Amino acid sequence: MxxxxxxxxxxxxxxxxxxxxxxxxxxxxxxxxxxxxxxxxxxxxxxxxxxxxxxxxxxxxxxxxxxxxxxxxxxxxxxxxxxxxxxxxxxxxxxxxxxxxxxxxxxxxxxxxxxxxxxxxxxxxxxxxFIDREEDIMTGIVQRQDHRFIYVDLGKVEAIMPLNEQMPTESYKHNDRIKAFITKVEKTTKGPQIMISRTHPGLLKRLFELEVPEIYDGTVEIKSVSREAGDRSKIAVHAEDPEVDPVGSCVGPRGQRVQTIVNELKGEKIDIVRWSDDPKEYVANALSPSKVLQVKVNEEEKMTQVIVPDYQLSLAIGKRGQNARLAAKLTGWKIDIKSESDAEELGLYDPNAPLEEEHSDSDYDTDYDSEYDDADPSIYDEENDHK
Known part of the structure; x- marks a missing residue:
């Protein structure tokens, strides 16, 4: 030398x-x-x-x-x-x-x-x-796929997206540009390995941060997200300033902001609801777009009993229980939904008593499928996906 x-x-x-x-x-x-x-x-x-x-x-x-x-x-x-x-x-x-x-x-x-x-x-x-980008969103280009992974070029490194992190409603082709959520960055003998997801609730949160300036600057806060990727999601938002409408900020003029996110997620429906520290109000909002007559709270079991009009029962529960299930995941409360007539028979509801304020905080996406497969609603919580 x-x-x-x-x-x-x-x-x-x-x-x-x-x-x-x-x-x-x-x-x-x-x-x-x-x-x-x-x-x-x-x-x-x-x-x-x-x-x-x-x-x-x-x-x-x-x-x-x-x-x-x-x-x-x-x-x-x-x-x-x-x-x-x-x-x-x-x-x-x-x-x-x-x-x-x-x-x-x-x-x-x-x-x-x-x-x-x-x-x-x-x-x-x-x-x-990339360790600083963990739990962040990045845009990449699909390179190839096999029976286990989609390989996405993020510029300096190739990330992998496992099957269970891929949207069931999407197909990925070579050179497709996609936004993905970085779930894990770890060192290996062959260099850093980047794991990404299109199904993670964090992806929805980051997309709203990109599209809604009020979220980015902290004026509006995302309190909770529940998601069934490719089908439907719920997001709870809150603003400390009473002059700020958090739901309207997320929806945007003529729904443009949320529509951009829906397009990115290939038509996934999104319910934007107002967060509240009052569990009665929060659970009622989370069951949007259905109307709620009454919410009773059991603090010890962290459970709520919700009474809805008869004609709103299937809407409140949702197709295959999806609406109630997402609401339970969003709020962290178990939700027992009963129709007005059933509640009267059981002595749980008096229609002549002063009504609680009807709640419906859906400012976007009124195209709901109200199909309901079973006659008897049940209790839904974030760990229970069946009726």
Whole structure:
């Protein structure tokens, strides 16, 4: 190696952000192994690379002893003092043993070490960049797919999207541009591995942050999201400022903001509801678009009993219980839905009593499928997906 090599390392340090001293120390350690392997030597050695000229020297390290048992590792006190009078027993003497043709081995070893270090550094930079993007949204280009994953190019790295993170209503083709949610970034022996999702509720949240300036600047806050990817989602929003309409902000003029998100999610229906710290009001809002006559709360069991008009029962429960199920996931409360007539028969509701305010906070998406398969509604919670 020569000064040109040292200049090249300086250039790598500037362009790749790799400390030149770290590379040189790695080369020195690799040359020790190369020396022992190629010259069949077992003694302790130290390799030194001159930081200015690039010259390489190999030194055998021997311990000073009274009596020598292994000449490869030890040197007698008399022999050590012949080199320098300052040596004493237990000191270490260094004797240069640089082979004549060591330059060829050094050049080859240096190339391998530099290549490896550059690769490791690039992987480290990519990992550092993406670990900060975990739980964030990125746009990528579909590259290929197999029976397990969709492979998406995110620029510096290729991310993978497992089958269970793919939208059931979507098909992915080569060169398709998609937005995806980064669920996990981890180091592997082959470099950083990026896991992405199109079904994660976080994707919906990030899309609203991109499209709604009031969410981005904190004026409107997303309190909760529940999602059945590709079919329907609910999102609860809140604004501290009473002058700000959080639902209207998310819907946008003529529904443009939310429509952009619906288009990105290939037609997934989205209910935007107003969050409340009053569980009665919150649960009633979450069951949008159905009207609610009464909500009773059981704090101990974290359960609510909801009374709806007879003609709203199937709408409140939703197709295959979807509306009630999403509302339960959104609020974190179990929801027991009963029709007005059933509640009267059971003595749970008095139509002559002062009515609670009817709740319906659906400002968008009134195209609901009210098909309901069973006659008896049941209790829905975030862990119960059946009736």
């Amino acid at each position: 020569n000064s040109d090599f040292m200049d090249a390392l300086t250039s790598i340090e500037k362009n790749k952000g790799i400390d030149k001293e770290v590379i040189l120390e790695a080369i020195e350690q690799a040359l020790i192994t190369g020396y022992k392997r190629n010259f069949n030597q077992a003694q302790n050695v130290r390799v030194n690379i001159d930081r200015d000229s690039g010259d390489i020297r190999v030194f055998a390290q021997k311990e000073v002893v009274e009596e020598v048992f292994d000449a490869r590792l030890e040197i007698s006190l008399d022999a050590a003092k012949s080199i320098s009078p300052r040596y004493e027993v237990d000191d270490v003497v260094e004797i240069e043993v640089t082979p004549k043709d060591f330059g060829r081995i050094a050049a080859q070893t240096a190339k391998q070490v530099v290549t490896q270090r550059v690769r490791e550094a690039e992987r480290g930079i990519i990992y550092s960049d």
